[in-house]
Amino acid sequence: MSAIRFEKDADNIVTLVLDNPGQSANTMNADFRAAFEEVVVRIEAEQADISGIVLTSAKSTFFAGGDLNELISVAEAAPFYEMVNRLKAGMRRLETLGKPMVAAINGAALGGGWELALACHHRICLDSPKVSIGLPEVTLGLLPGGGGVVRMVRLLGLEKALPYLMEGKQVKPEAALKAGLVHELVASPEELVSRAKEWVKANPKAQQPWDEKGYRLPGGTPSSPHVFQMLSIAPSMLRQKTKGCFPAPEKILAAAVEGAQVDFDNACLIESRYFTELVMSPVAKNMINTFWFQLNHIKAGGSRPDGFAPSQTHKVGVIGAGMMGAGIAYQCAISGIDVVLKDVALESATKGKSYSEGLLAKRVARGSMTQQKMDEVLARIQATDNSGDFAGCDLIIEAVFEDRALKAQVTREAESICNPDALIASNTSTLPITGLAEAVPDPSRFIGLHFFSPVDKMPLVEIICGEKTSDEVLAKAFDFVLQIRKTPIVVNDSRGFFTSRVFGTFTNEGIAMLGEGVEPALIEKEAVKAGMPVGPLAISDEVSMSLMKHIRAQTESDLAAEGKVMPAHPAIAVIDTMVDQLKRPGRAAGAGFYDYPEGGKKRLWSGLKEQFVRSEQQISRQDVRDRLLFIQAIETVRCLEEKVLRSVPDANIGSIFGIGFAAWSGGALQFINQYGLASFVDRARYLSEQYGERFEPPALLQEMAASGHRFE
Incomplete structure (x- = not known):
């Protein structure tokens, strides 16, 4: 079964349906490359009987990008460089065939997926919050090697393209339309292909902007005064940011600037050389291994005990409304969980709640949250000085000063009031969990949840199992951490744990x-x-x-x-x-x-x-x-x-x-x-x-x- 289905209708419009066999998402693996090469040859041979091309996907996403299993195992530069150039040549042959080509983007188009879309003359996107568009390669130590650097620079100009390339910036459909990345939005998947075919019929002689006579780079070339001024300080600013530890942003900048000074084909060769250099580098292999394979392993439940149904936490009691407790309350509330935030004085608890108010107000000011949504989140946080409000909590998190006696006192009090099967957790950063668990009648319900400050920005929660912590409690704690959109790691008890x-x-x-x-x-x-x-x-x-x-x-x-x-x-x-x-x-x-x-x-x-x-x-x-x-x-x-580490x-x-x-x-x-x-x-x-x-x-x-x- 081919990774690309070739379907031609009565109007001689070819729809190329991306559908990698045996995969939940389309990737640029060997199967795809072989299928793509066959399709290009066939379209060239049958071009007299083809009026246009529509590129779409049979998966829930459009295209996921490069095959990271292949990329991490590349051992020889020369054959890899040649393979990349063959793939890009095929994309270029379709782009310049003289037939209108439309990308019908039904889901996430990231990395190589977005590069395929960029090779099309027109891009129509499903208006859905599940759709993301961008080039995240830099976050894995790479650069977009399928023409992404070359086409983004020619589409937007250097200044506007660099944030997408060097920061891995991703956007939703409406923002993509506003930025000029896509040309149209449609409301339903059914409209995508039909609207794409309408555009093909209306634009029989479509060309890419950069292939039209008289094309000029948006915003100016590298030698234009404004761009030259920006580029003169860019390397030093970049060095300040990367400290010389991350080669990818530097190579992206070089590929973008050098490529902007030559013709399209030579710009693609420059991009391929830098891409190959990065793929061969240990930094990229390190980052792919950890930030893709190992991180996905963790998020898929690699450290979660088997045999327990997924759980949801509905109400959390947080003891201590200082910086850490307030941050935990915010993270729970913004994730849809009701929170009781307790301190010894109502004034202190209210001050802890105001921390969330400040963070949410900044979101509203940026336009990333409505006032109504902010009010809904704040309504989930109950500031109190009364332990009786812990009634109905299915999780208690103690976040007071690192004093064993104090922790035992407040934990014991909360445990006597919350749900009888509630999880009892300590946010301690150093004190052994097994000892702290002695404060409650059933130590199997006690676990460590070590957050990092500031909670709203730090992505990790370290889950610590005491000697008597049950697997069921660990599974529930793991689910809770994912529920509040954090990354869980699981460790065994020790003074100071792991981190x-x-x-x-x-x-x-x-x-x-x-x-x-x-x-x-x-x-x-x-x-x-x-x-x-x-x-x-x-x-x-x-x-x-x-x-x-x-x-x-x-x-x-x-x-x-x-x-x-x-x-x-x-x-x-x-x-x-x-x-x-x-x-x-x-x-x-x-x-x-x-x-x-x-x-x-x-x-x-x-x-x-x-x-x-x-x-x-x-x-x-x-x-x-x-x-x-x-x-x-x-x-x-x-x-x-x-x-200690598992x-x-x-x-x-x-x-x-x-x-x-x-x-x-x-x-x-x-x-x-x-x-x-x-x-x-x-x-x-x-x-x-x-x-x-x-x-x-x-x-x-x-x-x-x-x-x-x-x-x-």
């Missing part, structure tokens, strides 16, 4: 380097160059070193009760000095590693040099970067070794979405894969010899390196 443990190694390593005498600016800059969103000193200020001290004290107390001693770390002395002697605990206090001048930009505190820096103690930039990334990757392996996808997605591990690497374990396990072990041993035994590679890592295995 906080690894995050702590990052901040501590940066602080330890400062204590050794390394320049603070070097630490911060190299962290960002390594791919971290912010330096360890800056993020320590945000977290607050006072909180770090409090968590350490709680940990020391808990371990002492177990007859254990907390391991020493060189960062401890620096933190104590900053908090106790220098009275600079962090941003909330107005002073930490950074100064925070009122109305001005934060800057590293000049006193750090006098207090800590020693000129003879400077280390190489590479050592700074490696220490910050390696320590996180090593701790991730320890979490896997100790069975899967590699949870590790990679959690490290990126939860703590901002270098996204170009594909996550903490994929970072080790792409480095090479044997090479990583060697480098870790060097770091251990130079900077401390905390870099010593775990036994699991050594065993895998010796046997030639990878983290998969």
